[in-house]
Amino acid sequence: MTTNVGIVGFRGYSGMELERILTAHSGVTPWLLEHRADSTQEPQPIGHSGPPRIPCTAEAASDAGIQIVFLATPPEVSMELAAAFVSAGIRVVDLSGAFRLVTPENYKHWYKSDHTQPELLREAVYGLPEFNRAAVPQARLLSNPGCYPTAANLALRPLVQAGVIDLTRGIVCDAKSGVSGAGRKASLKTAFSEVTENFSAYSLLDHRHVPEVLMNSAIQEEDFSFTAQLIPIHRGILETIYFRAKGVTTSAELLDVYVNAYRNEPFVRLYPAGAVPDLRGVNRTNFCDIGVRLDSKTGRAVVVSCIDNLGKGAAGQAIQNMNLMLGFNETEGLL
Amino acid sequence: MTTNVGIVGFRGYSGMELERILTAHSGVTPWLLEHRADSTQEPQPIGHSGPPRIPCTAEAASDAGIQIVFLATPPEVSMELAAAFVSAGIRVVDLSGAFRLVTPENYKHWYKSDHTQPELLREAVYGLPEFNRAAVPQARLLSNPGCYPTAANLALRPLVQAGVIDLTRGIVCDAKSGVSGAGRKASLKTAFSEVTENFSAYSLLDHRHVPEVLMNSAIQEEDFSFTAQLIPIHRGILETIYFRAKGVTTSAELLDVYVNAYRNEPFVRLYPAGAVPDLRGVNRTNFCDIGVRLDSKTGRAVVVSCIDNLGKGAAGQAIQNMNLMLGFNETEGLL
Amino acid sequence: MTTNVGIVGFRGYSGMELERILTAHSGVTPWLLEHRADSTQEPQPIGHSGPPRIPCTAEAASDAGIQIVFLATPPEVSMELAAAFVSAGIRVVDLSGAFRLVTPENYKHWYKSDHTQPELLREAVYGLPEFNRAAVPQARLLSNPGCYPTAANLALRPLVQAGVIDLTRGIVCDAKSGVSGAGRKASLKTAFSEVTENFSAYSLLDHRHVPEVLMNSAIQEEDFSFTAQLIPIHRGILETIYFRAKGVTTSAELLDVYVNAYRNEPFVRLYPAGAVPDLRGVNRTNFCDIGVRLDSKTGRAVVVSCIDNLGKGAAGQAIQNMNLMLGFNETEGLL
Amino acid sequence: MTTNVGIVGFRGYSGMELERILTAHSGVTPWLLEHRADSTQEPQPIGHSGPPRIPCTAEAASDAGIQIVFLATPPEVSMELAAAFVSAGIRVVDLSGAFRLVTPENYKHWYKSDHTQPELLREAVYGLPEFNRAAVPQARLLSNPGCYPTAANLALRPLVQAGVIDLTRGIVCDAKSGVSGAGRKASLKTAFSEVTENFSAYSLLDHRHVPEVLMNSAIQEEDFSFTAQLIPIHRGILETIYFRAKGVTTSAELLDVYVNAYRNEPFVRLYPAGAVPDLRGVNRTNFCDIGVRLDSKTGRAVVVSCIDNLGKGAAGQAIQNMNLMLGFNETEGLL
Known part of the structure; x- marks a missing residue:
């Protein structure tokens, strides 16, 4: 029995690295959540199409039994999607900068736009396990650190x-x-x-x-x-x-x-x-x-x-956090 | 006394190479003809702004005393501009594929669009000097070979x-x-x-x-x-x-x-x-x-x-042709 | 229980790739066999020194219980070492060109030097599994194809x-x-x-x-x-x-x-x-x-x-062959 | 009438760049001085063998009428050759670190070996023209700055x-x-x-x-x-x-x-x-x-x-210094 996890932004470099590592991970099954332009793609070898694809909605993710969704998306997309998934009871690991800073004001100062989810920002756990390991396992919204x-x-x-x-x-x-x-x-x-x-x-x-x-x-x-x-x-x-x-x-x-x-x-x-x-x-x-x-x-x-x-600076660390959140060995799939 | 020559498409790689070689050429003075998006640019060192810039029109080129214009532009732009410059008595060296093939039908077959200047196509001289040196000096429209x-x-x-x-x-x-x-x-x-x-x-x-x-x-x-x-x-x-x-x-x-x-x-x-x-x-x-x-x-x-x-495959060969068209030593500025 | 395997030439690119893949392989334990200059090395992170190292001799390999040795060495070294290991009952996967051709004459023609192990050459199995899968499992000396x-x-x-x-x-x-x-x-x-x-x-x-x-x-x-x-x-x-x-x-x-x-x-x-x-x-x-x-x-x-x-052209294919020789799933450690 | 100049170390990157720039320089004629392994070389196009070659001796350089020799050589070679050329009345532009520091002790501290030409070291002019332009024209031994x-x-x-x-x-x-x-x-x-x-x-x-x-x-x-x-x-x-x-x-x-x-x-x-x-x-x-x-x-x-x-950090600056030493325009051959 493996845990179902989803990837949004799987055509980006962090998303591709998430797919690569999660496919070889013994404890999870990855799904690709198609968001906007994700359906177009380069030619693939026949019969090697990768993980199953579903629409990027909380409903589709719930139906697939997905427990954790990785957001490898820009901050403004992450804010919107994190709210939707968390509301539906699906945990989120966000790789963008949307939830890394402490206050909406601080976010606005550095990212030059308003934060649309101030409550989620307050709740988000900053996932640098070496400094903050205790808080990670219970996180509903895990903010993966910048590279x-x-x-x-x-x-x-x-x-x-x-x-x-x-x-x-x-x-x-x-x-x-x-x-x-x-x-x-x-x-x-x-x-x-x-x-x-x-x-x-x-x-x-x-x-x-x-x-x-x-x-x-x-x-x-x-x-x-x-x-x-x-x-x-x-x-x-x-x-x-x-x-x-x-x-x-x-x-x-x-x-x-x-x-x-x-x-x-x-x-x-x-x-x-x-x-x-x-x-x-x-x-x-x-x-x-x-x-x-x-x-x-x-x-x-x-x-x-x-x-x-793309490793400790993005996908690798995100999976290190996922391991803690799902109770796996912290190094599973990463060594 | 140098001859004035113009470059269209000076922000592309062939255009940049034309500017570099022509600036060091002892017989000509290059001008940059700004076409569409060419006015935006990267920051330049103070006081090193390069050749003078004028609008990309036959009038402006005539006013500047330009004898030859290099078109480092896509085929559809070259067709339009070549007609305008040649009509105004300004000779053209075109680096695109617009005038390389022999018939409009052949062009349409390989370039998948109609040729809008069939008469100019007939007149154009294919400028591979090693094979066609005699025809180059008199050309009004010189078609520079593909790389x-x-x-x-x-x-x-x-x-x-x-x-x-x-x-x-x-x-x-x-x-x-x-x-x-x-x-x-x-x-x-x-x-x-x-x-x-x-x-x-x-x-x-x-x-x-x-x-x-x-x-x-x-x-x-x-x-x-x-x-x-x-x-x-x-x-x-x-x-x-x-x-x-x-x-x-x-x-x-x-x-x-x-x-x-x-x-x-x-x-x-x-x-x-x-x-x-x-x-x-x-x-x-x-x-x-x-x-x-x-x-x-x-x-x-x-x-x-x-x-x-970008040399013999584009800008270098274009200048080799220009040397022949203007009566310079064929290797001027190129060795 | 894993099978002990040895790598000669582990400082080369094929050898490094062998070490990387074999370290993650669930069925084997890699050992590094130090041949000549192999003892000098770049600084390593503290406490991450890699597999154990032993001298590159049949005795040391036997003592360590090694079943298969990979030779990521030049042809002349491979000829010498293959003979020594096979004599001691240790199976060999050779990544050099030493044993790929059919006759000593053919070898001399293309490699410009004498073949010193003509009997082993006769015995060697050419390990391109897609064409020669049946012969691989029993090989004492497996010759891994060229890239x-x-x-x-x-x-x-x-x-x-x-x-x-x-x-x-x-x-x-x-x-x-x-x-x-x-x-x-x-x-x-x-x-x-x-x-x-x-x-x-x-x-x-x-x-x-x-x-x-x-x-x-x-x-x-x-x-x-x-x-x-x-x-x-x-x-x-x-x-x-x-x-x-x-x-x-x-x-x-x-x-x-x-x-x-x-x-x-x-x-x-x-x-x-x-x-x-x-x-x-x-x-x-x-x-x-x-x-x-x-x-x-x-x-x-x-x-x-x-x-x-370095994959299908060297280390990957060598391990594919090893999987067949040791009775593992052919894709073990490679997908 | 051009001035004859010599290049030692013409197979290195700085030497190749010296040859390239000096060949196009209107005021000088370059010669290649063959020192040790310089005679072996890659295949060259037929009839494009570059500047004439002579042995790397003060006699041969004098016979060729060479006024300035560029040393694109390691410090220990430069010390030996600089002494020989300067003694023979040939001016030297040294691109190595041999003559950049002020005292033999300072040289020994940073270069970990004895300085064999302390008198020349005292005489050498440090050739960063922007700071030391006045001293350059008369230099017998010009020390070109480090990159x-x-x-x-x-x-x-x-x-x-x-x-x-x-x-x-x-x-x-x-x-x-x-x-x-x-x-x-x-x-x-x-x-x-x-x-x-x-x-x-x-x-x-x-x-x-x-x-x-x-x-x-x-x-x-x-x-x-x-x-x-x-x-x-x-x-x-x-x-x-x-x-x-x-x-x-x-x-x-x-x-x-x-x-x-x-x-x-x-x-x-x-x-x-x-x-x-x-x-x-x-x-x-x-x-x-x-x-x-x-x-x-x-x-x-x-x-x-x-x-x-290789430009302002080596060959370009060396030629800028040469221009000053020979009374050319400082930018000759460099713009």
């Missing part, structure tokens, strides 16, 4: 809590992402010929993912400089984080903060002191890989944090 | 004329192109994440560039199998051409056919017998590089033909 | 057997491979800056994989033109195959030959008539995807055959 | 001099480079399959280019955090530089510092306030493109500085 914030928070929060960052000197987070982070759509900005052999920065200092870092890692906006950049690759996020250390004087001591914080975490991997991870190591995984280097003489510190933006 | 046909005809025509291909065994032309060949536009098919780490075939046996090869190299359609394919690179075309040789028995003899045909051609380069070119060698040049290999025992032969699709 | 031949034979053999290719007109196989096909090593030819934004042909008409196609698909060398080419991607092989059809007159009829041949094959997927696969579809899978297009008027036919060169 | 330091110093020095950086809060320079920065050689680290779809950091806080930034921009090492990173592209460097501004409160005011500093500089281009350059814009040019963004509320500032590492 950039996942890599940043897993790197920063243990250090802030341990008090080893001199916040008066500020933190710089120089973030780089593969192109799939921009979604699957026709756009000149993400056209092959515009991106290949290029590298570009965007959203300097005002990316909408910033508040997710501030609120989770207890950092003030004035102390945090964040820039997003586009790498000519399909998937992966690498963040290079700079700060002045205090209270620790070697790479090994800095690393120890992480060792203590993540001793029992299956999805955070640490590199030996002085070594740093790269994107190859996290490709198609749910891992967050972290490495550190501290200059003992001056206290200058660098942390490199890597995830797959 | 795939340029690489194919330069490789095939000398061999067909020399009678060294056993046509009864057929010719295969397996063609591969960089993504810029699809133009500069928002499209999911050419999105970075769809193209990177991928390779795909399209227009199997019925690409609209086929008739340009047949008519220039005197080959029957039934003897010619052509497939286009997308390489995950920005620019470059490589064609691998297979046939059964007759009358020659070594790579060196086959190569000699080309040596004789291209002895005085500045833009065709030949590789030593048995060696073949690659795309790196023709990048950002107006060269067509050719190499051959013939198996003496069986007569199986392979020719590799390389061009830059 | 190019796997894609070519799966596309060609059913057509030759059905008599729908006019062999007198010849067959062209234009093959393209990702760079991992060249192995994991320092080499200027496969350096990033030499390969990116490039495309190149090599081994025109005399690639050492040719005889594997001839002998499996019953084609004469004089009728078969094969060229290998390098795509700037990590993994994947696409072959565009051209011939003149006889006895069939539509794409659908040609497709039917495959439908009949592969009705029960889990790893061959067919595209609807006129549609063709691309490399994205087979990435990290053990599938061979095939599509056809036939021009009814002239009989010109094109077949596109795609595999992942 | 990373060129982008960093052009961005930082005007700001430090204008006093608009709060140095007590530190400066972060997050640098990214294309793979050609690692040189043209066989290496697993720069193999295509290791680099594509990857991104990695190296030399965290201790890159040997750091002292060139410190000494030119008057920054203390303890206030400067620098990390180098590898982008999967062939050429280009983008540096994202973070600091806390003082004395300026808007992007426009910060930009004005650059406008004043670079008013007459042909090779520094500035973007409108709030816009930033990307690598596409500087590809194959000698430009350094700079853009800024300042958050008025908090003083957080970001500067993006882009160059082509």
Whole structure:
């Protein structure tokens, strides 16, 4: 007996990754919920059409016995659909930014539009299991963290809590992402010929993912400089984080903060002191890989944090949350 | 004193390449003719705005003293604009497929729409200078060859004329192109994440560039199998051409056919017998590089033909034609 | 209870892929056999060191209870190691070209060196399960097919057997491979800056994989033109195959030959008539995807055959063979 | 009448770029000086063998009438050759790091080996024309700046001099480079399959280019955090530089510092306030493109500085220096 789960937005990169992982997951059966343009598609091999498809309605989902629906949709679509599914008693894991911030005002400030579901926003559980595992199992509406914030928070929060960052000197987070982070759509900005052999920065200092870092890692906006950049690759996020250390004087001591914080975490991997991870190591995984280097003489510190933006940054983490919500082993289907 | 020339479609890849080469050309001054959406643009460095811009009309072009206009536009736009400029006494170099075929019926068969300028079609000069140099200087309407046909005809025509291909065994032309060949536009098919780490075939046996090869190299359609394919690179075309040789028995003899045909051609380069070119060698040049290999025992032969699709396949060749039309040295600005 | 299996050459791309798939396989436990330079390595995340490592000797493998050893090594190493392991009663799956051809003379002709194990060569079973499934389970020495031949034979053999290719007109196989096909090593030819934004042909008409196609698909060398080419991607092989059809007159009829041949094959997927696969579809899978297009008027036919060169072209197929040798479900760990 | 100039290391990426630009330069004739392995080479098109080749000796260079030799060689080779050429009265432009630092001790600290030409080191002129134009024309030994330091110093020095950086809060320079920065050689680290779809950091806080930034921009090492990173592209460097501004409160005011500093500089281009350059814009040019963004509320500032590492970061700047040394227009051959 498996649990039925639904995917909305299955033609996008996160949705395709959800389908891929859930199809191999031993405890669930995925269904595809066709929303708007989803019915058109590329040619498929004969006899390999994938999971069954049903309309994207609460009724159809209920009839199919679906317990959890993943929304891999834009925020405005997620707000509308989350309300409909939750009302019908179907739990929701939302991969958009619709339910990540704390107040409607905060949402409006960063997303430049009104929040249409303030009550659901209040109820939503922020699903970064490494920090918030206890609240996940009972969630009716689970808000899956953003890709950039996942890599940043897993790197920063243990250090802030341990008090080893001199916040008066500020933190710089120089973030780089593969192109799939921009979604699957026709756009000149993400056209092959515009991106290949290029590298570009965007959203300097005002990316909408910033508040997710501030609120989770207890950092003030004035102390945090964040820039997003586009790498000519399909998937992966690498963040290079700079700060002045205090209270620790070697790479090994800095690393120890992480060792203590993540001793029992299956999805955070640490590199030996002085070594740093790269994107190859996290490709198609749910891992967050972290490495550190501290200059003992001056206290200058660098942390490199890597995830797959479609893995731990989206579909992988969403399924990690689903595992907790359905009582499976947290790593089921992900290792 | 330089000659004024105009570019329509300067925001596309061929148009950008025209602007780049013409700006460095000692004999001309380029102008940009703004057609429809051309006025919107990416941010430019302060004080480096490029050539002057004027509206895309025959009047404005005449007022600016423009002698030749390059049309880097889709066929339907080229038909309309070519008529307007030629009527106003301004010569046209058209980079689209609008005027490459011989009859309106042939155009309709391959381009799936009516030809609106049948008289201009009759008048147009097909500008592959290596085969048609004498007709170019007087042209009022110069039709610049397609990218795939340029690489194919330069490789095939000398061999067909020399009678060294056993046509009864057929010719295969397996063609591969960089993504810029699809133009500069928002499209999911050419999105970075769809193209990177991928390779795909399209227009199997019925690409609209086929008739340009047949008519220039005197080959029957039934003897010619052509497939286009997308390489995950920005620019470059490589064609691998297979046939059964007759009358020659070594790579060196086959190569000699080309040596004789291209002895005085500045833009065709030949590789030593048995060696073949690659795309790196023709990048950002107006060269067509050719190499051959013939198996003496069986007569199986392979020719590799390389061009830059934006160079000899578009803007470079257009400027080579312009040089002939304006009486410049044919290689001016191109070597 | 799982079966112990060993990997030699685990730092190469095929070896890394073997480790990745075997680690997730429910029926086996992988061991890494350290041969020569294998002990040096990149930094690994703390506590994620992978499978246990032992010396690459028959004694150490026997002590560990290893039943099957995969050799992801060059042919000359494979010849030496295969002899040692088989002598010690350990079964071998060899991914090199050492045991693929039929006679030592044939090997010497194509590999340009003497075969040192002619008796083992005689005994070796060629492991393309779709054609040779019955012989695989009992093999002591299983020779895993080459990457190019796997894609070519799966596309060609059913057509030759059905008599729908006019062999007198010849067959062209234009093959393209990702760079991992060249192995994991320092080499200027496969350096990033030499390969990116490039495309190149090599081994025109005399690639050492040719005889594997001839002998499996019953084609004469004089009728078969094969060229290998390098795509700037990590993994994947696409072959565009051209011939003149006889006895069939539509794409659908040609497709039917495959439908009949592969009705029960889990790893061959067919595209609807006129549609063709691309490399994205087979990435990290053990599938061979095939599509056809036939021009009814002239009989010109094109077949596109795609595999992942590290999947069905190497590690995936090796594990498919292992599944048969150990009595597992043939698709175990591969779907 | 042109001036004869020589290139050592012409098979490397900087050397190839020198040859390309110098061949099109109207005032000079390039010669290739064959040093060690330079005689082996890839196949060339017939009749297109490039500049004449002579042995890499002071005698041969003198006999050919060579006035300036470019050394695109490793530091240890440059030290030896610079001494030989300068002794023979031939001026040298060295592209290695051999003569960039001020003292032999400083060289030994960062390059981990002894400096064998301390007197030449004292004499060498550091050739960043925007800061040191007056000293260049008379140089016998011109030390061409490093790629990373060129982008960093052009961005930082005007700001430090204008006093608009709060140095007590530190400066972060997050640098990214294309793979050609690692040189043209066989290496697993720069193999295509290791680099594509990857991104990695190296030399965290201790890159040997750091002292060139410190000494030119008057920054203390303890206030400067620098990390180098590898982008999967062939050429280009983008540096994202973070600091806390003082004395300026808007992007426009910060930009004005650059406008004043670079008013007459042909090779520094500035973007409108709030816009930033990307690598596409500087590809194959000698430009350094700079853009800024300042958050008025908090003083957080970001500067993006882009160059082509083979252009302004190596060959382009070397030729800019040559133009000054030979009395040509500074932009000759470079615009």
